[in-house]
Amino acid sequence: MTDSRPEWAPAAINLDQPSSARVWDYFLGGSHNFEVDRRVAEQAIAFKPDMPDLARQVRMFLQRAVRTAAAAGIDQYIDIGAGVPTMGPVHETARETVPGARVVYVDHDPVAVAHGEVILADDPGAVFIQADARSPQAILDHPEVRALIDFDRPVAVLLCSLLHFVSAADDPAALVKTLQAAMAPGSHLIVQHASNDGQSGDVVKMLQMWNTNSPEPMYWRTHDEIEALLDGFTILEPGVVQVQLWRPDAEEQARAEQDHDRYASYAAVGVKPGSTTG
Template sequence: MEQASWVPSSVDLDRPSAARMYDYYLGGSHNFAVDREAAKSVEQIFPGMSGAARANRSFLRRAVRYLLEQGIDQFLDLGSGIPTVGNVHEIVQQANPLAKVVYADVEPVAVAHSTALLADNAQACAIQADLRDPASVLEHDEVKRMIDFDRPVGLLMVAVLHFVPDDDDPGSAIARYREALAPGSHIAISHASWDGISAEGIEGGEQVNAIYRKTDSPLVLRSGAEITAFFEGLDVAEPGVVPLAEWRPDSDDAYISAYAGVGRKP
């Protein structure tokens, strides 16, 4: 496969990427044949994956608008993925043109496209960093330039923690981010779950896991109780940590087995 000029040289075009597969589910164009092949294999097992991706995107929009209502004007989006319609900075800057947004992702294609998209936007930027290493994010020069951690921050971890295995201790990473945030900051999380999935669905889920193990981001679904534990130390906003489509719905999103919530640091 010929490598397009905009693709970073570090990208392995023979290996699918979870971020680029997600872009495909959303109808984006920043994906390659290997990503489409993997994504289509997932869709054969779970035909609702595109709807699930859109439902997560809808939650992101609702959560960001809620944070804006709480007076948040600076956002750190971890595992932000590849730019598509409804980016955080678009939602935020429609309400507050001076609000700042930092995108962070480990996927080089996501960062390359975000950087190009934001070339003329002084209030937003993208960095390549791994959310599993909070110091690499919090101490990044661009993050320190854009984000004032003495003031409330909106930290977004949407549809990303289910790509962090238990061995990497996502709970400790979240705690480190929480410690760095000023009181009044909020953390928004959505996370896929096994809860409510039938035995047949779980069997299919294992097949999906096998596909994602070929990427750089194996899939790890967790229970509602495990996901709720990620909000330790936060005051969880109503309606709590609930099935994703039930979090302050404003449309008829497809049902997916996932939980979502927003917590405020007291």
Template structure:
């Protein structure tokens, strides 16, 4: 008989909150524990729209993957993918472009192991346990899987991951290394938390994120835009998440800044 925690790899401390599991909880997932839910509820009590922010980020990712597939992209490198939930990149990509390949990359062993379990037997998908800051490893292991050919256009997805990279580790240099590895016609997707237009309680919620292994670093739109150096931003540019190519049936709230995050997609020129 299996137990409720059988999907957790050996050595994982389920008494320490995990950023990936907190995110899973906000998305309505089932792969989280009481300690994750307690931290999530504490953050939500201070910033009631945090769940909306995370769900908006996931909806943006789905819209963007459909857009990228429509542009002819058939390779997706999703770095900082987290724990899979319904409507993940591979599901959207394979529906829009049968034969597409997807490599998921995450540093959290729980996210990685559960991804591998979910994707077992799914053609064209692979999972890597690696840090976004270790670009050489990400690139080498992606090629080793035989799913990414960097001589062909690749969509590099950095959805909600760069704000976990502290300034001391040079997020701009991480993006630059990824840019240099992909060919012309490749795309870069970024969504990133920001303090722009946010009330003081957002800063306090940021402090609470420090209780997980990955503290969130809020950055301004001007700085985030510099990460797209070498890419041409597609319309509408770098905007608050709800304003990035919303579906007609999803009207944009008159205060899209409430989600507290920017989103953009660029094409390598």
């Protein structure tokens, strides 16, 4: 039995099919998910109990990376595969440093888009568009993107919890190259990607479970494969590292080091050469 359809949920969505964006929302403690999403999420947690902790670590990395870009003077952002924009989203984080920051959120999930549109309805500096990351040129050419983003100036592009949903056949490297070609020197590329490096058999079983139950299979990659996706960018220190180890705040440092091998996830920020930043 599925949930009754809430007012904010588009009529066209299938309440019997899980969505990665809504499962992630559940991990983060959000409310924009359905029974089918919660069921898959709980199955994942049974294999890897720290999945909610991982979701929070990814969100904290996103916030630290956005603050780094904002400190470098970047005032425009494109968050591709954004999911439901709650729990410290990009526009709130960037505006802590750059009050006039403009943000485009992109997702193919209609629930994420519908909720994002409600959140941003009275915000002229932020929009949410529905598009598929596997067609990056269509995102770059979208009229709402062109109206808000000036590609002649540095922009921060976020690909968090996204590229591990892009298969080899869909060529994640080409996706990144298309975005890179449109980015001005000094632009930041913010990446977080799940990995199978050093993971236990239970975690591998979780991946198999997810790929069996979800229409959005995951394709985990190694550290070197993830680093190769940032080819052509200058990778900021500390490099491609476990997500919790990317510039943790002082109060997070001890736990980050203690949890060194805990999370099946790498994170990095690259800068397009041609401008001094860092």
